[in-house]
Amino acid sequence: xxxxxxxxxxxxxxxxxxxxxxxxxxxxxxxxxxxxxxxxxxxxxxxxxxxxxxxxxxxxxxxxxxxxxxxxxxxxxxxxxxxxxxxxxxxxxxxxxxxxxxxxxxxxxxxxxxxxxxxxxxxxxxxxxxxxxxxxxxxxxxxxxxxxxxxxxxxxxxxxxxxxxxxxxxxxxxxxxxxxxxxxxxxxxxxxxxxxxxxxxxxxx
Amino acid sequence: xxxxxxxxxxxxxxxxxxxxxxxxxxxxxxxxxxxxxxxxxxxxxxxxxxxxxxxxxxxxxxxxxxxxxxxxxxxxxxxxxxxxxxxxxxxxxxxxxxxxxxxxxxxxxxxxxxxxxxxxxxxxxxxxxxxxxxxxxxxxxxxxxxxxxxxxxxxxxxxxxxxxxxxxxxxxxxxxxxxxxxxxxxxxxxxxxxxxxxxxxxxxxxxxxxxxxxxxxxxxxxxxxxxxxxxxxxxxxxxxxxxxxxxxxxxxxxxx
Numbered sequence: 001x002x003x004x005x006x007x008x009x010x011x012x013x014x015x016x017x018x019x020x021x022x023x024x025x026x027x028x029x030x031x032x033x034x035x036x037x038x039x040x041x042x043x044x045x046x047x048x049x050x051x052x053x054x055x056x057x058x059x060x061x062x063x064x065x066x067x068x069x070x071x072x073x074x075x076x077x078x079x080x081x082x083x084x085x086x087x088x089x090x091x092x093x094x095x096x097x098x099x100x101x102x103x104x105x106x107x108x109x110x111x112x113x114x115x116x117x118x119x120x121x122x123x124x125x126x127x128x129x130x131x132x133x134x135x136x137x138x139x140x141x142x143x144x145x146x147x148x149x150x151x152x153x154x155x156x157x158x159x160x161x162x163x164x165x166x167x168x169x170x171x172x173x174x175x176x177x178x179x180x181x182x183x184x185x186x187x188x189x190x191x192x193x194x195x196x197x198x199x200x201x202x203x204x205x
Numbered sequence: 206x207x208x209x210x211x212x213x214x215x216x217x218x219x220x221x222x223x224x225x226x227x228x229x230x231x232x233x234x235x236x237x238x239x240x241x242x243x244x245x246x247x248x249x250x251x252x253x254x255x256x257x258x259x260x261x262x263x264x265x266x267x268x269x270x271x272x273x274x275x276x277x278x279x280x281x282x283x284x285x286x287x288x289x290x291x292x293x294x295x296x297x298x299x300x301x302x303x304x305x306x307x308x309x310x311x312x313x314x315x316x317x318x319x320x321x322x323x324x325x326x327x328x329x330x331x332x333x334x335x336x337x338x339x340x341x342x343x344x345x346x347x348x349x350x351x352x353x354x355x356x357x358x359x360x361x362x363x364x365x366x367x368x369x370x371x372x373x374x375x376x377x378x379x380x381x382x383x384x385x386x387x388x389x390x391x392x393x394x395x396x397x398x399x400x401x402x403x404x405x406x407x408x409x410x411x412x413x414x415x416x417x418x419x420x421x422x423x424x425x426x427x428x429x430x431x432x433x434x435x436x437x438x439x440x441x442x443x444x445x446x447x448x449x450x451x452x453x454x455x456x457x458x459x460x461x
Contacts, residue, residue: 010420171441
């Protein structure tokens with residue numbers, strides 16, 4: 001990207017951090033929320049899915065507000081992960097370890113999302129409780145889902161911390177420290193909600 | 206007391222130095238034993254090797270070369286990797302270091318010879334962000350505006366940067382795949398953007414930070430603030446400049 005016009009790379013990188021929160025991060029929260037309805041039973045989840053299906057212009061919303069930003073964030077993210085150096089072995093300070101984990105969880109999430117959408121959204125099957133139940137009945141797929149959710153929620157929570165620095169919201173050392181604790185709390189809560197929902201799908205309808 | 210006692214009891218200081226004869230030669234390591242002197246620093250060890258250039262086994266070797274100047278941690282010249290951390294050799298006191306003391310050049314920069322590195326890229330970065338205050342003119346411009354004391358206090362902290370390169374060495378995003386200018390340059394842009402006269406050229410500095418290898422290359426690993434020998438709040442500077450650059454970028458796009 002060295003031959004690009006002066007501010008192109010700056011713009012691409014800032015759009016990367018922005019797209020991670022709006023809309024990809026917001027979609028993640030919505031998705032976890034919908035999945036959580038599974039803990040109330042199959043009917044509850046199927047109703048939530050039906051409610052989404054009834055949104056007008058859904059294919060366009062899906063494409064422009066989820067698919068495109070997600071692909072953009074993922075592809076630029078792979079480039080970021082590739083160009084980053086990794087020296088946490090030498091300098092094992094907490095933030096440097098988080099820096100590495102952010103990139104590792106990003107790559108895990110990238111792979112996870114491809115397989116996850118392949119087996120659900122692009123599988124041609126109707127998005128019902130039963131479909132997910134069939135998938136998570138396979139222990140390998142269940143573990144794959146759990147790892148994916150943990151990676152995605154970590155990447156989002158820690159990414160929120162990073163976003164606040166990239167956009168000059170948290171400037172001082174204390175503000176960055178406090179938001180780091182908050183982001184880790186957010187990770188634990190979101191990962192818990194996600195895993196709880198996955199386990200709910202293991203019970204038959 | 207006991208620590209001082211054991212240190213004095215040690216007769217020699219054991220050093221393992223990563224050496225290199227020229228910019229393109231292969232690195233190799235040599236071990237040295239020098240006489241212990243109470244209160245000595247790494248520079249004193251290197252001076253001892255220079256006076257008597259023999260390795261641990263007594264074989265004569267070429268003396269180890271390094272850079273130094275002030276010897277009181279204000280010039281930044283003697284930055285090297287000591288026991289795995291980039292720091293100034295002059296303020297690295299032998300009594301406070303684990304032995305053997307391992308010395309390496311800061312390899313994020315091109316190695317000239319032994320522990321001497323070429324830090325030109327740092328000065329190029331300072332030129333890129335225009336880390337100075339232009340006051341020269343064809344006539345007397347008169348006194349500049351005064352700086353508020355509250356701002357002067359924190360800006361002074363940033364002015365203590367001596368371009369040693371420890372932050373550049375520790376930063377994971379300064380590598381052969383990026384052109385990142387480094388944390389210090391962003392902090393210096395903040396310093397001169399805050400100065401009442403320097404502020405008059407803030408747009409040029411912000412433009413530079415949006416350019417190639419600019420502020421967007423920072424990945425918030427925050428190693429820079431850990432290794433800075435002057436305790437400069439580099440990560441605060443980076444976040445503050447993120448705010449300035451983003452506001453400027455959005456603002457100038459809307460004005461066009």
